[in-house]
Amino acid sequence: MAILSKDDTQAILKKVLSFAKADETEVSLGGSQSGNIRTARNAVSTAGEVSNLSLGVSSSFGKRTGNASINEFDDASLEKVVRRAEELARLAPENPEYMPLLGPSNFAESIGYNEKTAAMTPDTRAEMVAKSLKVAKDNKLEAAGFLQNSAGFRAVMNSKGLFAYNKSTDVAFSVTVRNQEGTGSGYVDHSYNDVGKLDTLALTKIAANKATSSVGAKAIEPGRYTVILEPLAASDMLGGIIRGFDLRTADEGRSFMSKKGGGTRLGEQLFDEKVNIWSDPLNPELPGSTWSGDGMPVGKTTWVENGVVKNLAVSRYWAQKKGVQPLSGPGGGRFGGGGMIMAGGTASIEEMIKNTEKGILVTRFWYIRMVDQQTLVQTGLTRDGTFFIENGQIKFPIKNFRFNESPIIMLNNVEELGKPVRSGSSILPPMKIRDFTFTSLSDAI
Amino acid sequence: MKRRNFIGLAGMGAAGALLQGFPVLGRTIEEAEFLVQRADAAAKKRMADIALQAARSKGATYTDVRIGRYLNQAVITRDNRVQNVANTESYGIGIRVIANGSWGFAATEKLDNDSIAKTAALAVAIAKGNSKLIIESVQLAPQKGLGEVSWKTPIEKNGFEIPVKEKVDLLLSVNDAALKGGANFINASIFMINEQKYFASSDGSYIDQDVHRIWPSFTVTKTDKASGKFQTRDALSAPMGMGYEYMYAGPEHKVNNGPLTLYKGRYDMLEDVKAATQHVHEKITARSVEPGKYDLVLDPTHLGLTIHEATGHPTELDRVLGYEANYAGTSFLTLDKWKSKNFNYGSKLVNVQADKLQPGSLGAVGYDDEGVPSGQWDIIKDGILVNYQTIRDQAHILGLKASQGCCYADSWDSVQFQRMPNVSLMPNKNKRSVQDIIKSVKKGIYIVGRGSYSIDQQRYNFQFGGQLFYEIKDGQIVGMLNDVAYQSNTQEFWNSMTDIADQSDYRLFGTFNDGKGQPSQSSAVSHGSSTAKFEGVNVINTGRKIG
Numbered sequence: 001m002a003i004l005s006k007d008d009t010q011a012i013l014k015k016v017l018s019f020a021k022a023d024e025t026e027v028s029l030g031g032s033q034s035g036n037i038r039t040a041r042n043a044v045s046t047a048g049e050v051s052n053l054s055l056g057v058s059s060s061f062g063k064r065t066g067n068a069s070i071n072e073f074d075d076a077s078l079e080k081v082v083r084r085a086e087e088l089a090r091l092a093p094e095n096p097e098y099m100p101l102l103g104p105s106n107f108a109e110s111i112g113y114n115e116k117t118a119a120m121t122p123d124t125r126a127e128m129v130a131k132s133l134k135v136a137k138d139n140k141l142e143a144a145g146f147l148q149n150s151a152g153f154r155a156v157m158n159s160k161g162l163f164a165y166n167k168s169t170d171v172a173f174s175v176t177v178r179n180q181e182g183t184g185s186g187y188v189d190h191s192y193n194d195v196g197k198l199d200t201l202a203l204t205k206i207a208a209n210k211a212t213s214s215v216g217a218k219a220i221e222p223g224r225y226t227v228i229l230e231p232l233a234a235s236d237m238l239g240g241i242i243r244g245f246d247l248r249t250a251d252e253g254r255s256f257m258s259k260k261g262g263g264t265r266l267g268e269q270l271f272d273e274k275v276n277i278w279s280d281p282l283n284p285e286l287p288g289s290t291w292s293g294d295g296m297p298v299g300k301t302t303w304v305e306n307g308v309v310k311n312l313a314v315s316r317y318w319a320q321k322k323g324v325q326p327l328s329g330p331g332g333g334r335f336g337g338g339g340m341i342m343a344g345g346t347a348s349i350e351e352m353i354k355n356t357e358k359g360i361l362v363t364r365f366w367y368i369r370m371v372d373q374q375t376l377v378q379t380g381l382t383r384d385g386t387f388f389i390e391n392g393q394i395k396f397p398i399k400n401f402r403f404n405e406s407p408i409i410m411l412n413n414v415e416e417l418g419k420p421v422r423s424g425s426s427i428l429p430p431m432k433i434r435d436f437t438f439t440s441l442s443d444a445i
Numbered sequence: 446m447k448r449r450n451f452i453g454l455a456g457m458g459a460a461g462a463l464l465q466g467f468p469v470l471g472r473t474i475e476e477a478e479f480l481v482q483r484a485d486a487a488a489k490k491r492m493a494d495i496a497l498q499a500a501r502s503k504g505a506t507y508t509d510v511r512i513g514r515y516l517n518q519a520v521i522t523r524d525n526r527v528q529n530v531a532n533t534e535s536y537g538i539g540i541r542v543i544a545n546g547s548w549g550f551a552a553t554e555k556l557d558n559d560s561i562a563k564t565a566a567l568a569v570a571i572a573k574g575n576s577k578l579i580i581e582s583v584q585l586a587p588q589k590g591l592g593e594v595s596w597k598t599p600i601e602k603n604g605f606e607i608p609v610k611e612k613v614d615l616l617l618s619v620n621d622a623a624l625k626g627g628a629n630f631i632n633a634s635i636f637m638i639n640e641q642k643y644f645a646s647s648d649g650s651y652i653d654q655d656v657h658r659i660w661p662s663f664t665v666t667k668t669d670k671a672s673g674k675f676q677t678r679d680a681l682s683a684p685m686g687m688g689y690e691y692m693y694a695g696p697e698h699k700v701n702n703g704p705l706t707l708y709k710g711r712y713d714m715l716e717d718v719k720a721a722t723q724h725v726h727e728k729i730t731a732r733s734v735e736p737g738k739y740d741l742v743l744d745p746t747h748l749g750l751t752i753h754e755a756t757g758h759p760t761e762l763d764r765v766l767g768y769e770a771n772y773a774g775t776s777f778l779t780l781d782k783w784k785s786k787n788f789n790y791g792s793k794l795v796n797v798q799a800d801k802l803q804p805g806s807l808g809a810v811g812y813d814d815e816g817v818p819s820g821q822w823d824i825i826k827d828g829i830l831v832n833y834q835t836i837r838d839q840a841h842i843l844g845l846k847a848s849q850g851c852c853y854a855d856s857w858d859s860v861q862f863q864r865m866p867n868v869s870l871m872p873n874k875n876k877r878s879v880q881d882i883i884k885s886v887k888k889g890i891y892i893v894g895r896g897s898y899s900i901d902q903q904r905y906n907f908q909f910g911g912q913l914f915y916e917i918k919d920g921q922i923v924g925m926l927n928d929v930a931y932q933s934n935t936q937e938f939w940n941s942m943t944d945i946a947d948q949s950d951y952r953l954f955g956t957f958n959d960g961k962g963q964p965s966q967s968s969a970v971s972h973g974s975s976t977a978k979f980e981g982v983n984v985i986n987t988g989r990k991i992g
Contacts, residue, residue, distance in 0.1 A: 040769075041580070044579060048571075050858070071554075095527075122574065142767065144770035178767075182779075187771075253669075253670060254675045259673060261671065270992055371930060371987045372928070372989070375990070375991045377989050380899055383902055402899075402901075404930075404985065406989055408992070409991060439985060442905055443934070
């Protein structure tokens with residue numbers, strides 16, 4: 001069993017710390033159990049189970065730090081890994097940016113663990129995927145999909161008395177449905193904390209409907225168009241921007257948050273006033289860790305309010321250097337805090353289409369790459385269902401486009417925001433954006 | 446039960462970008478542990494035989510076993526300091542079987558006899574479970590047992606035996622040169638990989654391989670406070686299937702085709718960073734490109750990525766068949782185009798070869814991860830599509846009697862599947878220099894280095910940037926340009942190739958982290974070419990204003 005309870009974790013970490021002789025020691029324990037099943041051409045292609053449990057030790061003498069890890073848990077091994085980290089620390093060069101460890105804090109209990117999701121088996125995964133394949137076979141379509149669930153925990157304890165623990169679950173399902181002639185394609189991709197919310201049958205029907213309704217796509221001229229981005233397309237475009245909310249790179253002059261003449265855009269109106277972005281580890285749809293990897297508490301943080309940049313993440317080192325308070329970034333990797341959440345309205349995508357005179361509905365984007373770090377201009381393509389809207393109705397499917405557009409410019413051209421939903425590690429509304437730049441046509445389906 | 450240990454290289458700031466996809470799997474280990482004697486082949490054969498026997502007794506009709514020890518080292522620096530030295534190791538066994546006509550796979554890091562037998566049984570149980578949801582049984586191309594054989598990357602200096610201090614000193618001297626030259630920031634790193642792989646199959650093969658790869662890299666950044674602009678220039682190195690000898694370049698490893706020095710088979714990091722520091726200054730003030738049609742002269746440091754995306758990927762047979770439809774995508778190079786024997790992929794000058802043997806390349810191995818000996822074959826011949834890339838369960842689809850040996854797994858606990866071999870553009874058979882090609886261009890751009898890249902899921906429409914863009918006017922390079930990207934369609938683009946330099950300019954490009962599969966796996970592959978000319982390609986200006 002790779003998911004250890006808070007008490008068991010605390011007991012192991014205390015024992016590890018009892019072996020420590022360094023000036024400062026931080027120990028961490030994390031594990032997960034996950035399973036997956038993959039399909040293609042209406043059949044299962046691969047399936048697997050993965051579990052891991054690993055202990056990490058970080059020992060510091062002055063500003064010299066050594067790290068070591070191990071996956072054996074007898075006393076001798078626990079002592080061995082501490083000694084190894086200490087030996088490596090003595091050999092390491094001094095880190096001028098070393099920050100002393102933090103003391104204890106009261107971290108909020110995380111809400112990210114769902115028993116049902118954690119209890120999924122190869123059989124439950126196969127049953128869920130069988131329902132999806134049936135939709136494709138019944139409609140003489142072809143499905144390729146992937147279902148993956150995971151349960152995990154992580155904890156950190158240090159020689160200054162800090163202890164933090166968090167456990168979480170997640171399940172993600174995606175499926176591409178194509179017609180047999182290869183002239184139509186549809187896609188869905190949804191993630192949940194609670195597997196009870198995942199309906200592979202209903203989702204595959206959406207993808208199947210996109211596949212059949214995208215047949216016979218017409219070519220229209222590339223150019224600037226009003227677009228309605230479904231939440232998946234919006235998260236494809238906006239997924240990367242939140243990483244740029246960082247004070248250090250802005251201060252260093254190498255970020256879109258840097259200002260001409262020096263300084264940052266903190267406090268400036270950088271986006272349309274309809275734009276409000278925050279992160280919240282206690283959001284039930286997108287729960288995250290309530291503490292960061294370096295032991296800072298993480299709560300709800302507002303990043304953009306009415307289009308104004310309200311906060312930039314600050315590491316402890318940079319905060320000390322600049323005389324400001326440290327602040328953990330939102331979601332992902334070393335940060336706690338859950339992902340990006342953007343406010344919207346109440347309109348459904350159908351309602352947004354109804355009040356659109358002329359525009360393009362985008363299901364998703366694909367192969368997005370940064371073109372210019374200065375302006376965040378990205379390129380990529382539409383995929384799996386792109387439609388022309390006229391006088392409040394979808395008129396016909398259109399051929400896929402390549403775009404070159406900056407999410408910063410996009411968030412200045414907001415016409416309307418719909419009802420937010422979770423998409424991957426973000427909660428975003430469908431959004432109507434004017435003057436979105438498509439630069440060429442693609443023959444891909 | 447599979448088991449995987451991830452060691453995150455956290456807290457790395459901007460260097461994190463360099464690490465994306467770097468397979469830092471495994472436990473951290475001390476430098477000295479890298480040098481521990483390899484487990485001997487006889488011990489691995491005993492373990493493999495236990496797995497083969499256990500799987501057969503449970504009903505497997507075919508079994509292969511991979512026992513892998515994967516060593517990685519990453520030395521990462523920023524400006525005047527070391528950010529991280531990470532040594533990782535991952536060791537375990539992966540067992541793949543066919544039972545009831547279906548594949549099954551299981552892996553464990555526990556290498557006692559009992560765990561190996563249980564894992565083999567689990568693989569058979571998963572195969573039998575999966576067999577309820579398959580449409581046709583796996584059909585495996587024959588592969589004769591090879592007995593006990595071995596292969597080793599022909600390295601001159603084992604990078605893992607070079608003291609970390611030597612690598613740190615080199616990187617800090619590189620950083621020092623950039624900062625002294627007026628750069629504001631630099632990230633520099635060296636990544637090394639050693640795959641010690643043992644393969645055994647129920648066909649009677651026992652294959653011991655020792656594979657080495659190395660990748661030195663940097664990014665130099667220059668900011669301009671007054672304008673609020675910043676520019677970067679990445680290293681013009683290539684990741685290689687070599688040892689530490691790659692880091693020692695002599696005059697014979699340097700190519701000078703005009704405005705800068707480029708590297709062939711070896712790399713001079715210190716010399717390149719000095720040039721890069723000059724380049725970021727020039728890039729800050731370079732003229733923004735006028736969009737329109739240009740003749741492009743593409744250096745191998747750039748063209749390799751275009752070959753990778755627009756030739757390598759669409760000729761992967763699993764994509765063509767739809768196995769990657771939900772992730773990496775499908776391909777426009779459908780089987781009917783291959784069967785017609787006249788699908789005009791490119792101009793007559795376009796000859797593309799797959800090659801799993803090429804010395805110094807990332808894809809060079811003696812045998813693939815299902816025990817097939819490495820080979821070489823044509824993919825595009827005189828502009829016509831003639832072949833794909835296959836593994837054993839696909840060969841019959843092309844009427845081939847044997848696999849082409851394109852099977853790879855990125856770890857012992859990942860299941861092997863079809864991955865790209867080295868795919869290279871053949872040089873001009875006639876004598877032709879880059880200088881002569883540039884002289885033949887009236888209005889063009891000479892592009893060096895890899896930049897942003899994006900291509901659609903069937904590999905028709907693509908857009909590529911680069912590191913350095915030199916404007917060509919009436920056969921002369923006249924200065925540097927900014928905000929350049931070109932957009933084209935694969936077939937149109939390769940048909941616009943009207944010139945290519947000869948063998949003397951032929952160099953390898955490489956990519957360390959090609960992603961494919963769900964869960965995603967990473968593979969490393971090289972692409973060779975000489976500098977080539979493409980006529981009348983659409984160039985766009987990527988510059989925009991924000992705020």
